[in-house]
Amino acid sequence: MTYKLLILWFGTVFALSMLSRWDVFERRAQRCSLDGNRIAPVHRVDLMAEREVLASFCCVRCASEWPDVRDGSYWRVRDELTGEVLDANEACFVESGVVTVPSRQDHVHVFASWADALSHVAEFGGERIDQPLASRTFQGEPSDDESRKNE
Numbered sequence: 001m002t003y004k005l006l007i008l009w010f011g012t013v014f015a016l017s018m019l020s021r022w023d024v025f026e027r028r029a030q031r032c033s034l035d036g037n038r039i040a041p042v043h044r045v046d047l048m049a050e051r052e053v054l055a056s057f058c059c060v061r062c063a064s065e066w067p068d069v070r071d072g073s074y075w076r077v078r079d080e081l082t083g084e085v086l087d088a089n090e091a092c093f094v095e096s097g098v099v100t101v102p103s104r105q106d107h108v109h110v111f112a113s114w115a116d117a118l119s120h121v122a123e124f125g126g127e128r129i130d131q132p133l134a135s136r137t138f139q140g141e142p143s144d145d146e147s148r149k150n151e
Contacts, residue, residue: 032058034066035104042083043100043110045133046076059106060093064132075133079112080120086110088133092117096126108132 030039033047033055045063047055049070057063063075075088092111098120100106108129111117121127 032056032062034058034062037062037101037103040101042078042080044078045088047073048076049073059101059104060108060110060132061101061104061106077110079116080109081111081116084112086112088131091131093129093131094118094121094126095129096121096124098124098126 031037032039034057037058039056039058043059045057045060046053047057047063047066047069049072054070054073055066055068057066060077077086077088077091078084079086079091092114094109094111094117095107096109098107098109100109107126109117109120109126111120114128117128
């Protein structure tokens with residue numbers, strides 16, 4: 001009888017520890033890959049490669065500071081009004097006095113249409129900006145051709 005209780009006790013402790021690890025893992029998925037901030041769904045920025053999320057960020061500013069942008073990757077952002085997922089190259093970006101993520105002091109806002117973006121600018125001030133993630137290119141080792149040019 002004691003042997004069965006001991007096995008049951010160890011089984012329960014093991015199950016609870018696995019459950020807590022799973023909970024921690026699930027919550028971590030909702031954190032910024034750069035600074036660990038919680039990600040508000042409407043401000044989420046994802047670095048993608050072949051339909052797989054490589055990293056997620058709490059704001060455009062964190063995404064623009066990410067050091068590991070792989071070759072062939074692309075960015076997905078969310079429309080602030082609807083939460084619709086957009087390719088960053090098709091999104092409309094504005095910078096205004098309204099802070100999106102206070103801990104990062106990010107002022108970049110993302111919209112699906114220029115009408116919504118310019119309406120935000122008219123209401124809160126600011127300006128239209130170029131796609132801030134466009135300059136983020138592959139940061140890996142230079143190719144053989146590039147290394148020969150530097151010699």
